[in-house]
Amino acid sequence: MSIDETTAPVTGHGPWDADLHGWFGGEGAWGGRFMPEALVAALDELTVAWEQAMADPTFTDEFGASLREYAGLPSPLYHATRLSERVGCRVLLKREDLAHTGAHKIRNVLGQALLTKRMGKKRVIAETGAGQHGVASATAAAYYGLDCTVYMGAVDTRRQALNVARMRLLGAEVIPVETGSATLKDAINEAMRDWVANVDHTAYLFGTAAGPHPFPSMVRDFARGIGDEARAQCLEQYGALPDAVAACVGGGSNAIGLFAAFLDDADVAIYGFEAGGEGVDTPRHAAPIHAGESGVLHGARTYLMQDEDGQTIESHSISAGLDYPGVGPQHAWISASGRGQYLPVTDAEAMDALALLARTEGIIPAIESAHAVAGALKVAEELAAEKGPEATILVNLSGRGDKDMGTVMEYFGLGQEQGQDQGQDQGQEQESK
Amino acid sequence: MSTTATAYEQARAEGRAALVGYLPAGFPDHEGSIEAMKVMVDAGCDVIEIGLPYTDPVMDGPTVQAAAQQALEGGTRTADVLRTVEAVAATGVPTLVMTYWNPVERYGVEKFAASLGDAGGAGLITPDLTPDFAPEWIAAADAHDLDKVFLVSPSSTDERITMTTAACRGFVYATAVMGVTGARTTTSGLAGPLVERTKTLSAQPGLPVGVGLGVSTGAQAADVARFADGVIVGSAFVRTLLDAGSDRAAGLSALRTLTEDLARGVREV
Numbered sequence: 001m002s003i004d005e006t007t008a009p010v011t012g013h014g015p016w017d018a019d020l021h022g023w024f025g026g027e028g029a030w031g032g033r034f035m036p037e038a039l040v041a042a043l044d045e046l047t048v049a050w051e052q053a054m055a056d057p058t059f060t061d062e063f064g065a066s067l068r069e070y071a072g073l074p075s076p077l078y079h080a081t082r083l084s085e086r087v088g089c090r091v092l093l094k095r096e097d098l099a100h101t102g103a104h105k106i107r108n109v110l111g112q113a114l115l116t117k118r119m120g121k122k123r124v125i126a127e128t129g130a131g132q133h134g135v136a137s138a139t140a141a142a143y144y145g146l147d148c149t150v151y152m153g154a155v156d157t158r159r160q161a162l163n164v165a166r167m168r169l170l171g172a173e174v175i176p177v178e179t180g181s182a183t184l185k186d187a188i189n190e191a192m193r194d195w196v197a198n199v200d201h202t203a204y205l206f207g208t209a210a211g212p213h214p215f216p217s218m219v220r221d222f223a224r225g226i227g228d229e230a231r232a233q234c235l236e237q238y239g240a241l242p243d244a245v246a247a248c249v250g251g252g253s254n255a256i257g258l259f260a261a262f263l264d265d266a267d268v269a270i271y272g273f274e275a276g277g278e279g280v281d282t283p284r285h286a287a288p289i290h291a292g293e294s295g296v297l298h299g300a301r302t303y304l305m306q307d308e309d310g311q312t313i314e315s316h317s318i319s320a321g322l323d324y325p326g327v328g329p330q331h332a333w334i335s336a337s338g339r340g341q342y343l344p345v346t347d348a349e350a351m352d353a354l355a356l357l358a359r360t361e362g363i364i365p366a367i368e369s370a371h372a373v374a375g376a377l378k379v380a381e382e383l384a385a386e387k388g389p390e391a392t393i394l395v396n397l398s399g400r401g402d403k404d405m406g407t408v409m410e411y412f413g414l415g416q417e418q419g420q421d422q423g424q425d426q427g428q429e430q431e432s433k
Numbered sequence: 434m435s436t437t438a439t440a441y442e443q444a445r446a447e448g449r450a451a452l453v454g455y456l457p458a459g460f461p462d463h464e465g466s467i468e469a470m471k472v473m474v475d476a477g478c479d480v481i482e483i484g485l486p487y488t489d490p491v492m493d494g495p496t497v498q499a500a501a502q503q504a505l506e507g508g509t510r511t512a513d514v515l516r517t518v519e520a521v522a523a524t525g526v527p528t529l530v531m532t533y534w535n536p537v538e539r540y541g542v543e544k545f546a547a548s549l550g551d552a553g554g555a556g557l558i559t560p561d562l563t564p565d566f567a568p569e570w571i572a573a574a575d576a577h578d579l580d581k582v583f584l585v586s587p588s589s590t591d592e593r594i595t596m597t598t599a600a601c602r603g604f605v606y607a608t609a610v611m612g613v614t615g616a617r618t619t620t621s622g623l624a625g626p627l628v629e630r631t632k633t634l635s636a637q638p639g640l641p642v643g644v645g646l647g648v649s650t651g652a653q654a655a656d657v658a659r660f661a662d663g664v665i666v667g668s669a670f671v672r673t674l675l676d677a678g679s680d681r682a683a684g685l686s687a688l689r690t691l692t693e694d695l696a697r698g699v700r701e702v
Binding site for chain 1: 487495498510511537539540561584586608611612613638
């Protein structure tokens, strides 16, 4: 298989895939479709359209072409040599940060927008947390000439004004959501409400591999070029599969896009890194697989953060993209089956990894991706001890860090002059006012 | 034996539609919600639906969302909802719980059915659970002699209407507009055809069809009562209490007036 061909998507019906009703791991286990009857017809229509599209070379060719010619994919697989020296074995980075709009998310939205066009719908809606999926959706809508409305928690529109401006510049309407906690999960609720009312002419571009069937499988299929490319690149460049693959997990689209290609390779260990926030022993984290329990949220049975009554608990992560109280159901299945390990990485560990990658490799990753790097470095040290310098870990660097510079500046205190004491800093600040 | 179906039959025998009233438990507070629902019963509601407040109510518009949020902020727990059921069911009116699925799953499906039955509750309305994903609930409801009210929508296929009505007990809930809950100035033109399709395709010929979403006046209730077996009103009741704010007496008085207006409406057939 040549690398150029690997971006063409495929869907499957193996043991790791969902059955016809969207159940992973057997009926009633994970996923499914816990949704209002009003949306069932639309979800069925989408399921049929997606399955037909995946089997139609006209669709897959056009999707592949948009990824190559517009999004700048496949992304390179890069041997991070200085980082590798540091941990004692080979660390490979799948450079999704180099894709158009700065993250893997462009794959999913180009796929879903093309499918929308194929279904004859003219309008797309999307939810967004920090704004990355919103920006990607607005981009794909502009590319395909679709109307676009993005729902974003009011708390997030204030925190991420730059991304709001980007979406508006790209022609999207951005609606701040004031209900509930006014964050990502409430933006999803509001987008679903819009969809119920406008389902005849509107498609919902869901931002992650979660939600009701077919979204977990469909989003995975559109994102799985990450893993298909990386697997082929690793074989071509190093003549062998990696010993382990690693990705950060929020809703889990970049992770499932990577893992999907390696699930059947029993010798490749799979690691997902959730947002440990201020620590999984505190209530302030976003690690539902590691520290949550099974339940139903946004249409799927999965692991989620909930209280004793099944009310959703607010998640916390320094990374807005991982700040979600649920997780895609295929990850729940991969974890429950024992095929993959899902471990928490704290805010502090992620920020240290971000700084380390910047200084050793000249790459500023998204804070989301820094969680993957932080977790992978721990695994790499174990691998090196066990298998020596030829051991290989492949990490998905899912996005670039430009969007996070505000958080990074604040966290490391980079905005101020260095080498002055606090009194002088304050004095300067007062003067400048 | 479904007391809900009996209430529908009684209304039908009187040549009218049943009036089904909804309020969330814990809104405006625990005692206040019980008091309000007793007023609704007293002023003419034939069936009561008690909403279980939930953090992520995707089918609800701003009015019901605001009430649910107030109830949650006031500390309403699942056990409080069951206590509310007990108090309202004691009036003798069939009392259902309307709930999103996760709180039931978390409580334990079998245990929830048992507790609901013990509280005198008639059954559940499940807006985000369709019969094809409900085997556990269907088994528990049947074991505890509870109503299972599933929803049909204008977008439902013929096959799904038949499948859904086959699984219902008590009545089938027809969501008559494509959209979330909330009062609307005109009732949807989709309602009549949906009720007709539901009756034609129903797997249970006598199963009553209740129509929900948007009714807020007696005149609208009368419109719907011409073709439906039941008129379901929620947001308008919630709105009335929200508008009254902290003046509880005024709220209950307005609630009584609205219920009486709606009760007259369902009789103008």
